[in-house]
Amino acid sequence: MNIITFRVTDEEKTVIQALADLNGLSLSEFAKTKLLERLENQVDMALYEQAIKSHELNDESISYQELFRELGL
Template identity: 40%
Template sequence: MATITVRVSESEKQFLDAMAKFEGKSLSELLKTTTLENLENRYDAIVAEKAYEEYLVDPVTVDHDDLMKELEL
């Protein structure tokens, strides 16, 4: 497993420790889950925005049933 070092101020460390305790997690688990969830949400928002921009240029939609048939599901 890889290790990543993040430098924070003493007050930031105290806040992070308090948040970890508040959530009942280790500091490592808090930082890992919070960071990954935030990045995944950000990625999803960017992908959705790009898809919407593409839709505005060419507003073609596909009916759910037709899509399922096309995908043979």
């Protein structure tokens, strides 16, 4: 297992430790979890933006009325 170190002020450490305690996690586990969640959110947003651009280039949307007609409703 690898170790990553970063510097924080005393105040930042106090806040991070309090949040870790509130969540029942060690400081290390809390920091790792929050970092990975944030990175996952960034990946999700990048994939969403890519999908939107792709959709805009090849928009195959239809209206509700067209859908109902196609389904015979």
